[in-house]
Each structure stands twice: as structure tokens, then as C-alpha cells.
Amino acid sequence: MPTGGKKVRMLDAATMVLATMRRSNIAGIPRNYELVYEALNASNAQLTREFEALGPTPTQQQLDDLGRKYFAHHYKTTVVDGAHERITEEVQSMLRLLKQEQSSLESYARLLNETYSRISSKNHASAEILSNIVNTLSSATGDTMEKGEVVVKHMVERAFEMEQVKLELDEYKRIAHTDPLTRLANRRAFDDKITEIYSDARDAMYHALIVCDVDNFKQFNDQYGHPVGDRVLGVVAAVMRSNLRKDVFLARTGGEEFAVILQGTSMDITVEVAERIRQAIHATPLRNQKTGVDYGPITISLGICMASDADDASELYNNADIALYLAKNRGRNQVQLYTPEMQGELEKNWMMYRK
Structure with missing residues (x-):
């Protein structure tokens, strides 16, 4: 029954979008569908107001100007081609x-x-x-x-x-290159940044990668709803930024995952930075200021790999991810530094999972 209700709601939304587009003589192209859907969905009040301000029959230019403001990913070719011209x-x-x-x-x-x-x-x-x-x-x-x-x-x-x-x-x-929710660098920017580490072999040894993941993030969404989940991500991003130097690269790499690239660092300093971030997030309360509801503590698990322990950007990320996986597997809310021995432990856990 819930599944059927969801389908009905989706059909109702699609019908409303199509009806609005026909009534306003809006061309049926993908970027217009998304713009009208998001405006009618009212998930972004400012977008809804600006869309309504366009009037009953907006021009394609007006729609594109508004879409470019809120959905830049659709206008990459247009922007670059226009600049080239x-x-x-x-x-x-x-x-x-x-x-x-x-x-x-x-x-x-x-x-x-x-x-x-x-x-x-x-x-x-x-x-x-x-x-x-x-x-x-x-x-x-x-x-x-x-x-x-x-x-x-x-x-x-x-x-x-x-x-x-x-x-x-x-x-x-x-x-x-900016994540719209947290205002941090996004995955595209992270991929560009991590490849720069190995552009100079001599300088690479002084870099480190920290990857982290919010523990039990799905529970926040399931128990309190996605707005609270978004707030969790916002709090984590803000606390991480406040505990890092301004010149340190920090990105949201996807979902509840974040990454930090340190330059001019050592293993001891990197572990200290990761531990400071972990403790600061654990100590930050998450409450609803209006209702007083306490959503419980936020904890994160962190994996570290020194650039000197990898041959390239791909291996660096994979090694840090292995350390993160083991931090989760060993109880969460902790920092793990990658060592070659972790590879064997990971394979052992994987074989146990397959059995």
C-alpha cells in the first residue's frame, strides 16, 4: 500500500509539472522539466518565488537565466561555449x-x-x-x-x-566545484586536487589524505527525516572547517563522506588533526532550538593514509578508504592510520562476509 501511494504522488507531481509547462508554453526539454518540478515542489522557497515572478508565459531566456542560477550542472557547455564565442x-x-x-x-x-x-x-x-x-x-x-x-x-x-x-x-x-548543501568543495574539485599531489614526487611525501564518514547517518534520515540529515551534514562541515586552517583543502565527496588533504604535514600531525576533528564533532550538540528535541550525538569515523604510502592518487584514496572501513568495522567513532597489514585484515573480513 505505501508503495502504491508513493507512485500516485509521483504521478500527481508529474501531471502538475506537465500541466504547468503546457499552460505557460514552456518547451519540453530536460532542463525545463527539472526547473519547473523544483519550483512547484517548493523545496527552495527562493526558487519558487523567482519562478512565479517570471509571469504566466516566461521566455526560454528567462528560464535559462533562472536555471543557470540554481542548476549550474545543466549549463556547463552553454557557459563555456558562450565564453569561447x-x-x-x-x-x-x-x-x-x-x-x-x-x-x-x-x-x-x-x-x-x-x-x-x-x-x-x-x-x-x-x-x-x-x-x-x-x-x-x-x-x-x-x-x-x-x-x-x-x-x-x-x-x-x-x-x-x-x-x-x-x-x-x-x-x-x-x-x-562547490557542494550546494555544505558550501565545501565537491567531488569534482576533490578529484582534481588529489591528482595534483603526485605532480611533484619530492613534494608528495609531505601530503596526507583523511577520509571520514558520518556514523549511522541513515538512522538520522530514517528517524527524523532528511531535513535533520541535511543539518547533520551542515554541522559536520562547519565543525571540520572551524578546526582546520583556512588553506587546508576540505571537500564533501558524496553522501555523508568528507575528505581532507593536508600539505606540509607529518604522520603525527595528521593523526592529531584527525583526532581533533573527531572529538570536536562528538562534542557538538544537535538539538532542535524550537522544540528542544535532542537528536543525539554525531560521531564520525576517519581513515588516514600518508601520500608516501601510495604510488598515485588512486592508491592513496583506496588506502585511506581501507583505513576508514576498518575504523567502522572496529566500532566507529575513531581514527585509523593505514598500514600495509590492513590489507590482509580487509581480505580476511571480506572472505568471512562471503561465507
């Missing part, structure tokens, strides 16, 4: 200006050569002719300088436009 236009404009300037300078050079020839000729040595030559040169020089100033002005304008495009791309990259 604008930069191409600005570069072409610069080339045209430079060609015009080159042509102007070539004309000025020809005039100077002709004037030199006339001055050098004994047949044109009268004061009147010399006066005319001086006036011609003066006028040509003034025109050339004026044109040069115009070119410089236009070049500065083009450079400013290209800088604006760069800023827009930087902002897009920031959004594309």
Missing part, C-alpha cells in the same frame, strides 16, 4: 584594430620616405616648398597620433571585456 569576438576585434594601425603606420612611413626624397632633392629647396612639407608632416603626425590613441582606447576596452569573461568563467568554475 565572446573571447573569439574580442580577439578578432583586436586583430582588426592592429591591422588598421599597421596600415596607418605604413602610410605614415611612406609619407616620410617621400618627404625625405623631396627634401633631399636640390630642385625643391625653396622656403615655400619646405614650409608645405613641414605642414604636411605636422598634419600627418597629428592624425597618426590621434588614430593611435583611438586604437589604444579600443584595445583597453577589448582587454576589459576579456577580463570580464575570465571573471565569469572563474565564478562558474567556483560554482561547478
Whole structure:
């Protein structure tokens, strides 16, 4: 019976979305479906208000502007292609200006050569002719300088436009690499960062990876609902950030999983940092300020691997994940440092599971 009720609710939602799109003459493309669904679902009040403000028949441009704000993942190609087109236009404009300037300078050079020839000729040595030559040169020089100033002005304008495009791309990259719930770096940013560790073999040995997972996270969602689960993730992210230096890389890598990349560290310092994070999260209360309901303590398990104990980014992550698995298996709410012997314990546990 519950399953059937869920299907009915899903059908009702789909029907409402389609009806709204037909009524507002909204094109049936995937990004529009998601935008309308989320706006009608009212999970984001600000999105709902902005969607309603578009009026009864929004244009595709208005829908895309709103979608780009809340669902950047759909607009990766559009943003990059648009930036490419604008930069191409600005570069072409610069080339045209430079060609015009080159042509102007070539004309000025020809005039100077002709004037030199006339001055050098004994047949044109009268004061009147010399006066005319001086006036011609003066006028040509003034025109050339004026044109040069115009070119410089236009070049500065083009450079400013290209800088604006760069800023827009930087902002897009920031959004594309940010987890919307916790405002930490996301998995895409983490994958980029961890590969950088082994770009310099000598520097790699001073790096460490900490991966952590919220213990019994599913229970928060099942017992109290997803809003409380989201709040748990927010609290964990905030506590971790407050217990790390600002230059330390911290990411939410998926679900209830987080990762920390330390640079210029040692094994002892890394274990100390992980333990500090664990204790701080365990000591942070999680209560409903309005009702006074205590949702219980939040605990996390952490696995550590020093970069010197792995040959590449993939092995580093796998080793840290093994340590995390054993931290969970040994009782949760603890820190485990990877050692080669853990591989045997993991295989033993896996064989027991298969039996």
C-alpha cells in the first residue's frame, strides 16, 4: 500500500509539472522539466518565488537565466561555449584594430620616405616648398597620433571585456566545484586536487589524505527525516572547517563522506588533526532550538593514509578508504592510520562476509 501511494504522488507531481509547462508554453526539454518540478515542489522557497515572478508565459531566456542560477550542472557547455564565442569576438576585434594601425603606420612611413626624397632633392629647396612639407608632416603626425590613441582606447576596452569573461568563467568554475548543501568543495574539485599531489614526487611525501564518514547517518534520515540529515551534514562541515586552517583543502565527496588533504604535514600531525576533528564533532550538540528535541550525538569515523604510502592518487584514496572501513568495522567513532597489514585484515573480513 505505501508503495502504491508513493507512485500516485509521483504521478500527481508529474501531471502538475506537465500541466504547468503546457499552460505557460514552456518547451519540453530536460532542463525545463527539472526547473519547473523544483519550483512547484517548493523545496527552495527562493526558487519558487523567482519562478512565479517570471509571469504566466516566461521566455526560454528567462528560464535559462533562472536555471543557470540554481542548476549550474545543466549549463556547463552553454557557459563555456558562450565564453569561447565572446573571447573569439574580442580577439578578432583586436586583430582588426592592429591591422588598421599597421596600415596607418605604413602610410605614415611612406609619407616620410617621400618627404625625405623631396627634401633631399636640390630642385625643391625653396622656403615655400619646405614650409608645405613641414605642414604636411605636422598634419600627418597629428592624425597618426590621434588614430593611435583611438586604437589604444579600443584595445583597453577589448582587454576589459576579456577580463570580464575570465571573471565569469572563474565564478562558474567556483560554482561547478562547490557542494550546494555544505558550501565545501565537491567531488569534482576533490578529484582534481588529489591528482595534483603526485605532480611533484619530492613534494608528495609531505601530503596526507583523511577520509571520514558520518556514523549511522541513515538512522538520522530514517528517524527524523532528511531535513535533520541535511543539518547533520551542515554541522559536520562547519565543525571540520572551524578546526582546520583556512588553506587546508576540505571537500564533501558524496553522501555523508568528507575528505581532507593536508600539505606540509607529518604522520603525527595528521593523526592529531584527525583526532581533533573527531572529538570536536562528538562534542557538538544537535538539538532542535524550537522544540528542544535532542537528536543525539554525531560521531564520525576517519581513515588516514600518508601520500608516501601510495604510488598515485588512486592508491592513496583506496588506502585511506581501507583505513576508514576498518575504523567502522572496529566500532566507529575513531581514527585509523593505514598500514600495509590492513590489507590482509580487509581480505580476511571480506572472505568471512562471503561465507
